[in-house]
Amino acid sequence: MPRVRHHLQGSNPTKGTHLFQAQVSSSNLLWEEMHKQSIVFLFLSLASxxxxxxxxxxxxxxxxxxxxxxxxxxxxxxxxxxxxxxxxxxxxxxxxxxxxxxxxxxxxxxxxxxxxxxxxxxxxxxxxxxxxxxxxxxxxxxxxxxxxxxxxxxxxxxxxxxxxxxxxxxxxxxxxxxxxxxxxxxxxxxxxxxxxxxxxxxxxxxxxxxxxxxxxEIPDELFQKNLDAIFLNDNQFEGEIPPSLWSSPASVITLANNKLTGTIPTTFGYMSSRAKELLLLNNKLTGCIPETLGYLTGMEVLDLSFNSLNGHVPGSLSCLTGIEVLNVAHNQLTGELPDVLCDLKRLANLSVAFNFFSGFSQECNQLPNRNVGFDFMGNCIPGQDMQRSQPECNGVSGGDLSCLRIPGNRPVGCGTAQATLGIGIGVGIGSFELPPVGLSASMGPVP
Known part of the structure; x- marks a missing residue:
């Protein structure tokens, strides 16, 4: 009774699906193992x-x-x-x-x-x-x-x-x-x-x-259930992603190819998560990439492509030491790609195409030598082929001030509850300790 297949497989693929070719092998291996576990789980359930x-x-x-x-x-x-x-x-x-x-x-x-x-x-x-x-x-x-x-x-x-x-x-x-x-x-x-x-x-x-x-809308209660896999992609769901997303114990969550709006919940990164794959591509998401996403240290596949995310890529993503596929293509991201992001050792495919990045380091330039797929076309990087025109690059704004971050070294406390976070250009750089699971840094307990 076969049921496990590629997460976005179907008879009517939409735009963005082709970007998954590079992750199919790692994704399929993961789900072959999960399928075996699922069968074992089924037998255990029947045994009860x-x-x-x-x-x-x-x-x-x-x-x-x-x-x-x-x-x-x-x-x-x-x-x-x-x-x-x-x-x-x-x-x-x-x-x-x-x-x-x-x-x-x-x-x-x-x-x-x-x-x-x-x-x-x-x-x-x-x-x-x-x-x-x-x-x-x-x-x-x-x-x-x-x-x-x-x-x-x-x-x-x-x-x-x-x-x-x-x-x-x-x-x-x-x-x-x-x-x-x-x-x-x-x-x-x-x-x-x-x-x-x-x-x-x-x-x-x-x-x-x-x-x-x-x-x-997707009900808030869904992410409070003890689910291991949540596949909602390729429907017509709309509204914001429930803030309870952070509390889900699921190893795979796919919300791709819907009509979801608003921002990625920042509280998601505070959880003690088992998430290995998070697919939010091809929605209508806006705002920053949350710093706290970097503390989902078990993440292997993260796809935020085909949205309207802006600002700089947070250096905290360098804490994703197990990441194999990272896709932020087709957004409105700006600034330079952080050096430490390109230094991730298990990275197999990195796509930052069709944003407004202004440059990347020598470390990123060496990715092809490590057999890492690196797609940076359609940006504003001087001296590189297949980039946007200068007038187009001059016309882009940096996005919300709160999304702007000064690139730096790998944040301290990767894999723990600490992080060094940029508070914002023109405001200064500060550090704070992330609150325990279920707490908000500014508002106390999360309902």
Missing amino acids: LHNVMAYMGVGGGIGVWINGQNAPPSSPSIPSQSREFQALQAWKQAITEDPKGILSNWVGPNVCTYKGVYCSDSPDQTAPSNVVAGIDLNKANLKGILVKELSYLSHLTFFHINTNRFSGTVPDSFRDLQLLTELDLSNNQFSGPFPTGTVFIPQLFFLDLRFNQFSG
Whole structure:
């Protein structure tokens, strides 16, 4: 049941997607490992429902019947009045096109023989001997809607229906799927506001809504959940990124190719984050690149391209010692590229193209000799090819005064709660200690 693929992969790629070619290998390796962990996590989740040896088919001849390929061993049949039977039959009636005949064997009360339905032993002795533990109908080309009766599948741990033609909204009754850990609705035609019922699913670990037509604001509660992966890219989400982004424990967050506005929340960098990939490209973000982004020391891929960010690149990004792909192309950034940024040892691809940078150091000039992809075209760097015209360079402003920083050495305290931050050109340079997680330097506790 394949589900893990490149984060921005889909049938309708938008501008900016091509910039990910350089990061595919590192990103795929990361997600191959995450996929293995996810499978392990799934088995552990199922183990909490039943005897894991039975699930694996060891002992007693009890197993999982996948896609209706194997008839179940001698055990009581699931009664026709089963709520699971009602749920799947109601959903089948709401599916209007099934060109591959996937649902042709969705007949009769024994739902464990249905193609795409995964069963396991019931943890409840008062329930039928086997219960629906998962649904995987990826790439089935089904057309239809989701129905509220799907919440009757109370033992469901994964629900994968990516790359189909489902439309409409996600029923709020999904909040009743108390054991669900993985929800993949990607590459469909869903619309309406963010499916808020999903933020009330207590065990949810993986959420994939990318390549749909969801709109409206992203709820603040989403980033307060114990999710490991959040894929919201290629929708129509708008409004500002919730300030709670900093509190998410997710290792991958993709909000790319939406209509998000406002600034990148500065509080994001204060967290004890496990973030490895943060993709915010192709939105309508403005303001500075926050100094505090430099303290996400586990970051491997950071893409802020195709926005309207301005000011100087903060030297604190040199604290991203594990960074492999850094993309700030197609913004309105100015000043010189910090030396220490080009000195990052694990860097594989750095793109600063189509900004208004006025120069970079010898250290940056040596990046190609280290086999580091370095794209600086479309800037204002004297003596370099493929740069902007002088009138165009003269016409750019430096952005908000608060975004201007004097380039310096690597900030002290990388990986800790300390940083040396430029307060602003014309104001002076000062130092302060970053507050503990959950505190704001100027406003005290963050609500």
